[in-house]
Amino acid sequence: IYGDTLRIDQELAEIALLKAGVWWEQADTGPRGRTDYDASANRAADYRQKAVLGGNQNVEYWQFSGWNQWQPFADLEIKPVENLTLTPGFKFVNFRFWVNADINQKSRQPYHASKTFNKPLYFLTANYKVTPDLAVYAQYATGFLVPDISQTQVTNPNLDGLKPQQSRNYQVGAVYHSGRFTLDGDLYYINFTNKLQSQVNPATNETEQFNLGGAIYKGIEGQGTFALFDGLYA
Numbered sequence: 001i002y003g004d005t006l007r008i009d010q011e012l013a014e015i016a017l018l019k020a021g022v023w024w025e026q027a028d029t030g031p032r033g034r035t036d037y038d039a040s041a042n043r044a045a046d047y048r049q050k051a052v053l054g055g056n057q058n059v060e061y062w063q064f065s066g067w068n069q070w071q072p073f074a075d076l077e078i079k080p081v082e083n084l085t086l087t088p089g090f091k092f093v094n095f096r097f098w099v100n101a102d103i104n105q106k107s108r109q110p111y112h113a114s115k116t117f118n119k120p121l122y123f124l125t126a127n128y129k130v131t132p133d134l135a136v137y138a139q140y141a142t143g144f145l146v147p148d149i150s151q152t153q154v155t156n157p158n159l160d161g162l163k164p165q166q167s168r169n170y171q172v173g174a175v176y177h178s179g180r181f182t183l184d185g186d187l188y189y190i191n192f193t194n195k196l197q198s199q200v201n202p203a204t205n206e207t208e209q210f211n212l213g214g215a216i217y218k219g220i221e222g223q224g225t226f227a228l229f230d231g232l233y234a
Helices: none
Strands: 002-012 014-034 057-080 086-102 113-129 134-145 163-176 181-201 206-229
Touching: none
Parallel strands: none
Antiparallel strands: 002 014, 014 057, 057 086, 086 113, 113 134, 134 163, 163 181, 181 206
16 A cells, blocks of 8 residues: 655635645555465365356455545635634545456455545534633534445445445534643534445345445543643543
């Protein structure tokens, strides 16, 4: 896996700071394979794998795989009034993964395909410093998670039928820090769509995934830290 990140900061007047850049990443795996031999029988082929049509019956898998993604991003840190910071932001995700396998992992069938996913993502954070020791904040963000490569490792992969998991996240909270004591807490609400769920295909006895629909996650969380003395926290 290799890649790079470019980031540029530019002050705009005295109340705004623009941060922009791009993240690029490439992953290449292969050739990657596993072949079974019997070392006690002069390295004769060991046919322990489930028999399938075509291919070598003692090869568990032989494949190339990987992904390429690039993500341009920008956020603008604005201070319209004293003690208030607003940070809107944007990111565009382009993610392509591919598999070239004469004998694919688990299914042990040939599979040669790729899939590209695109998604714009947004976020907004507001932070207000009530006192030197207390700050309150609110956040909104969208999320995006592509299916992983294991979705191709079944007898009849259906990448076109799978949608990326997506989320809309809302959060409000407060942070208090004074001397040796720190306390923070928040409320969160996450609207999750295209949630992936697993099921066993009775025809092939393989575990496959499908988009179940949606789910709501919500709750309250908090934590506190107290410094008993320098270097020791509870």
